[in-house]
Amino acid sequence: MNGFPTIVRLTLHEARRKKVLVATLVCGLAMLGLFAIAFFFVSRDLGHNSGLPLVQRRLMLNFFIMAGLYGVNFLMVMTSVLLPVDTLSGEIASGVMQTVATKPIRRWEIVMGKWLAHAMVLIGYVLLLTCGVLLIARTISGFTPPNVTRGIPLMLLEGLVLLTLSIAGGARMSSIANGVTVFGLYGLAFVGAWTEQIGTMVGNATARSIGTAASLLMPSESMWQLAAWNMQPPLMRELQLTPFSPASVPNAAMVLWTVGYVVLTLIVALRGFARREL
Amino acid sequence: MAEPVIETRALRKEFGEKVAVAELSLSVRRGEVFGFLGPNGAGKTTSLKMLLGLVRPSAGEGTVLGARLGDRATRARIGFLPEHFRFHEWLTGRELLRFHGQLYGMCGASLEARVDALLERLDLLDASELALRAYSKGMLQRVGLAQAMLNQPDLIFLDEPTSGLDPLGRLLVRDVIGELKRAGTTVFLNSHLLGEVEVTCDRVAFVKQGRTLREMVLAEHSPELEVDLRVDPLTSEVVQGLARFGEHVPQRNGSLRVRVPNEQALPEMARWVVERGFKLYQMSADRPSLESVFLEVMGDDQRPG
Numbered sequence: 228m229n230g231f232p233t234i235v236r237l238t239l240h241e242a243r244r245k246k247v248l249v250a251t252l253v254c255g256l257a258m259l260g261l262f263a264i265a266f267f268f269v270s271r272d273l274g275h276n277s278g279l280p281l282v283q284r285r286l287m288l289n290f291f292i293m294a295g296l297y298g299v300n301f302l303m304v305m306t307s308v309l310l311p312v313d314t315l316s317g318e319i320a321s322g323v324m325q326t327v328a329t330k331p332i333r334r335w336e337i338v339m340g341k342w343l344a345h346a347m348v349l350i351g352y353v354l355l356l357t358c359g360v361l362l363i364a365r366t367i368s369g370f371t372p373p374n375v376t377r378g379i380p381l382m383l384l385e386g387l388v389l390l391t392l393s394i395a396g397g398a399r400m401s402s403i404a405n406g407v408t409v410f411g412l413y414g415l416a417f418v419g420a421w422t423e424q425i426g427t428m429v430g431n432a433t434a435r436s437i438g439t440a441a442s443l444l445m446p447s448e449s450m451w452q453l454a455a456w457n458m459q460p461p462l463m464r465e466l467q468l469t470p471f472s473p474a475s476v477p478n479a480a481m482v483l484w485t486v487g488y489v490v491l492t493l494i495v496a497l498r499g500f501a502r503r504e505l
Numbered sequence: 506m507a508e509p510v511i512e513t514r515a516l517r518k519e520f521g522e523k524v525a526v527a528e529l530s531l532s533v534r535r536g537e538v539f540g541f542l543g544p545n546g547a548g549k550t551t552s553l554k555m556l557l558g559l560v561r562p563s564a565g566e567g568t569v570l571g572a573r574l575g576d577r578a579t580r581a582r583i584g585f586l587p588e589h590f591r592f593h594e595w596l597t598g599r600e601l602l603r604f605h606g607q608l609y610g611m612c613g614a615s616l617e618a619r620v621d622a623l624l625e626r627l628d629l630l631d632a633s634e635l636a637l638r639a640y641s642k643g644m645l646q647r648v649g650l651a652q653a654m655l656n657q658p659d660l661i662f663l664d665e666p667t668s669g670l671d672p673l674g675r676l677l678v679r680d681v682i683g684e685l686k687r688a689g690t691t692v693f694l695n696s697h698l699l700g701e702v703e704v705t706c707d708r709v710a711f712v713k714q715g716r717t718l719r720e721m722v723l724a725e726h727s728p729e730l731e732v733d734l735r736v737d738p739l740t741s742e743v744v745q746g747l748a749r750f751g752e753h754v755p756q757r758n759g760s761l762r763v764r765v766p767n768e769q770a771l772p773e774m775a776r777w778v779v780e781r782g783f784k785l786y787q788m789s790a791d792r793p794s795l796e797s798v799f800l801e802v803m804g805d806d807q808r809p810g
Contacts, residue, residue, distance in 0.1 A: 233607040237593075244595045321591050326652065329557050330608035331581040505559040 230332030234340025242310065242348045251306045251352065258302065259359045262295045263367070270368040286463050288370050293455060293471040295360040300382060300451050303353050304413060307389035311345040312406045315397035315500060325505050334501045342394050342493065349386050357382065374457040381454035384485055388447045389413060391489050395496035398503055416445035420452055420473075427475035428467075435475065442477070446485040449477040507534040510660050510691045511556060513567035518551050518560060518715075525551040527715035529565070533708075538682060538692040540702040540709035540723075542795075544803060548715035549695050550588070553664055556693075557585055570660060581609060584658035588665040588695075590649025594638035598629055598648045601637065605652040623651040628677065642669035650678065654685070661685060664695045679705055703795040711802045719802050723795065728767040731797070735760055735787035736778055743783060750774050754801060764793060 242248055269291055273284045315338070318324040327337065357379050365371050372378070389409060396405035419441020426434025442449040455471040456464055464472050511533035518526040526548040533539045543549050554560040556567065558575020572579040592601055599620060606616040624630045627647040632640065640648065646669050653661055663682075667675045682705050685692055696702050702709060703723060710720045731754065736743050739761060744753060750773060751765035763774070771790055778785045 229607055229610045229612075233604065237604055241593060241595075322587055322589065323592055325554075325559055325587050326585065326590070326592065326605070326649075327608065328559060329580060329583065329585045330605065331577050331610065332608055333577065504561065505554070 230330070230336040231340050234327075234332075234337055235344045238314065238341045238344030239347065241314075242344060245310065247306070247309045248348065248352075251302055251310075255299070255302050255352070255356045255359075258295075258298050259356065259363065262298070262360060263363045266291060266295070266363055267367050282462065285370060286460065286468075288364070288368055289372050289459055289463060290469050290471070292360060292364045292370075292372050293458065293469065295364070296357060296378075296382075296455070296458070297471065299353065299356040299360060300385070300454075302356065303349070303382065303386045304389060304447075306352055307349055307386040308393045308406060308409045308413070310348065311341065311390055311393045312397065312409070313402035314341050314345065315394065316400060316402045316405055317397075319503070319505060320401065328505055335497050338394065338398065338493075338497050338500050342391065342496070345390055345394070346387060349390055350383055353383055353386055354379070372458040373460055378454040378458035381450045381457065381482070384482070384489070385447045385450035385454070387489050388445075388450070388485060388492075391492040391496065395492050395499060398496050398499035412445045413447055415441055416448040419445070420448035424452075424474045438475075442481070443484065446477075446481060446488055449481055450485055453477040453482065507536055509533060510535045510571075511539075511567070511569050511693065513556070514565055516552070516555055516562045516565035516567055518548070518555060519563045525715060526555070526562075529555075529712070529715065529717055531710050531717050531720065533691060533693060535691055536686065536689055537707040538686050538694060538705055540706035541693060541695045541712065542699070542702065542709050542799060543712035547712045549712060550664065551715075552712065553662055553693075553695055557583070557662060581656060582659040584653035584656060584661040586646075586649045586653040586661075586663045586666055588668060590645055592637060592649075595636055597634050597636055598624065598640070598644075598651075599633040601648060602652055602655060606655045609656040611655065619655060623654055626681065627651045643671055643674045646670055647674065647677070650681065654681075657688075658690060660691045660693065662693045662695070665697065666694070667696065667698060667701055675701065699795045699799055709795070711799065713803055721798070729793060730765050730768060730771075730790045731793040732763050732765055732771065732774065732788065732790045733760055734763070734774070734778070734785065737784045737786060742781075743778070746777060746781070747774060750777075754797075765790075 270288065273279065273287055277284065315324070318327070328334065361371055361375060392409045392412065393405060396408055400408065419438045421438070422434050423438025423442060426432070426438055452473040453476065456473055456476050459472060463469070466472070467474055509532045511531065513529050513531055516526060516529040517524070529548070529552050541549055541552070551560060555562050555574060556569055558580070562574070567574050569576070570579050570582055596604065602620040602623065603616065606620060611619065624633045627650060629644060629648055629651065632644060637645065637648070646666065650663070650666060653663070666678050670678060679701065682692055682694070694702065694706060706723055708720065708722050711718045734747065744761060747753070747761060747763050750770045751763045754762040754764055765771070765774070768790065775785060775788060
C-alpha cells in the first residue's frame with residue numbers, strides 16, 4: 228500500500244503551496260496581533276484599580292477571549308471549506324487525476340490520503356490560532372477560560388465536518404458548485420442554531436424543533452456552541468449574558484452524531500469517487 | 506501469432522442518451538505498435554479510458570494483459586500518457602517522476618536511477634530541478650512520457666504523444682517508441698498525425714462513431730498496392746473488369762485506381778487491358794498512403810472535427 232502515504236505527502240506539499248493557506252495564516256496572525264493589543268488595553272483597564280469585583284472582571288476577560296476564539300472559529304470555517312474545495316474536482320477537471328488513478332492505487336487511498344493531509348493541516352492551523360489566543364490572554368492577564376481541553380476538540384470537530392463535506396462534494400461537483408453548497412449548508416446550520424436558541428428562550432417548541440432538525444442536517448454550528456458553552460464559567464453560562472452562552476446546549480448525543488456525520492460523509496466521499504468516471 | 510494483450514468485444518459506452526462508443530471490438534498483439542485512428546468525436550479517448558479503467562463500459566467486455574479492465578494489479582504493468590499532459594506546476598520534473606514512481610511502488614536507489622535514466626533519455630536532465638511551470642509544452646509532454654515509462658511497462662498507452670512537440674521532439678518520441686517496441690513493450694498509440702502513425706505503427710484500427718471499421722497492417726509490412734491506370738476509353742467494362750483484380754477505389758479526377766493484394770496482379774492487369782484492345786497510356790503502382798486509406802474508410806460523410 229504505497230499509494231496512501233504518497234498521496235498524503237503530496238497533499239501536504241500541495242497545501243503548503245496554496246495561497247488560501249497563506250492568506251488564512253496571514254489573516255490569523257493579523258487577528259492574533261489585533262487581539263493581543265486590544266486584550267492588553269482591556270486587561271489593563273480591568274485591573275485591580277478598576278474598582279470592579281474579581282468575578283465581574285473575570286467574566287469580562289472570558290467574554291473577550293471568547294470573541295477572540297470566535298474569530299479563530301470564523302477563519303477555521305473558511306479554511307476548512309476553501310483549502311480542500313478543489314483537491315478532487317480541480318484535479319479531475321485538469322486531467323491530473325487521470326494520470327494518478329491509472330497507477331496501481333485504490334481510489335479510496337486517494338480520497339483518504341487527501342482527507343488525512345488536509346485534516347492534519349487544519350488541526351495544526353486551529354491549534355496554532357487557539358493556543359495563540361489563550362497564550363496571549365494568559366501572558367497578559369494570567370487568566371485562562373475553563374475546559375479548553377474540551378472546547379478546542381469540539382471546534383476541531385466542527386472544522387472536520389466542513390472539511391469532509393468539502394472533500395465529499397469535490398468527488399461529484401465542480402469546485403465552485405462544491406464551495407457554494409458547503410457554505411450554504413454552513414449558513415443553514417448557523418440560522419438553524421440561532422432558531423433553536425431563540426425558540427428555547429421564548430419557549431416556542433416549533434422553532435426549537437426546526438433548529439434541532441437543521442443542526443442534525445448540518446451539525447457544525449452546534450459544535451461551536453457546545454465548545455463556547457464549555458469554555459465559560461458556570462455563572463456566565465447561566466446568566467446568558469453574551470451571544471456565546473447558548474440557551475439550548477447541545478448534548479453528548481449531538482457530539483456522537485457529529486462524529487458519525489463525519490464518518491458517513493467520508494463514506495459518501497469514498498463511494499462517490501470510486502464510482503466517478505474520470 | 507503473438508498472444509493478444511488487449512481484447513475487447515462489443516464495448517459500448519453511453520453518457521445519458523449520447524452514445525460515445527457504439528461497439529468497439531479489437532485485438533492488440535503483444536509487442537506490436539498499434540495505432541488507433543479516427544476523426545474527432547469518434548470515441549477514441551473514451552475507448553482508451555475504458556481500457557484503462559477510468560470509465561466503466563455500459564456493455565460489452567474486454568481484457569487488458571489477460572485481466573479485466575481496470576484491474577489494479579495489472580495497472581502496475583501499464584504506462585499511460587494522457588493527451589495534453591498536465592501536473593501540479595509547482596513540482597519539479599524530478600519530483601514529479603519520484604511521485605509517480607512511488608505510486609508504482611518504486612523507492613530508494615532503484616527509483617532514483619530510473620528517474621535519472623529517463624530524464625537523460627527524454628533530454629530533460631538540465632531541466633530536472635525546474636518547476637513544471639517553467640517547462641515548455643514539449644517539455645511537459647516529454648516528462649509525461651517519462652512518467653509513463655517509469656515502471657518499464659508491458660503495455661503503454663500514448664494519447665497524442667507528439668502533441669505540442671517540435672520536429673526534433675517528434676523524432677525523439679518516435680525513437681523512444683522504437684526502443685519500447687524493441688524492448689518488447691506493446692504500444693497503443695492514439696494519434697491524429699497520420700504521417701507519424703505511418704512510420705511508427707505495425708497495425709492500425711480505424712474507428713468512426715464508436716465502431717471499429719477496419720483493422721489493417723501498415724504499408725511497410727503489407728504487400729498491398731494501389732495501381733493508377735489511364736485507359737482509353739474508360740468504359741464501365743474496363744472499370745468492372747479491372748476491379749476483379751482487387752478493390753476499385755473511386756477517384757474524383759476521372760482516372761482509375763485499383764487496390765490489389767500484391768504485385769503479381771500487375772502484369773495480369775496490363776495483359777487484360779491490352780488483349781481487349783484498350784489503349785493503356787499509364788500504369789503506376791504505389792503503396793497506399795495511410796491518409797488515402799483513412800479518407801476512404803471514413804467516407805464522404807465525414808466532416809472536419
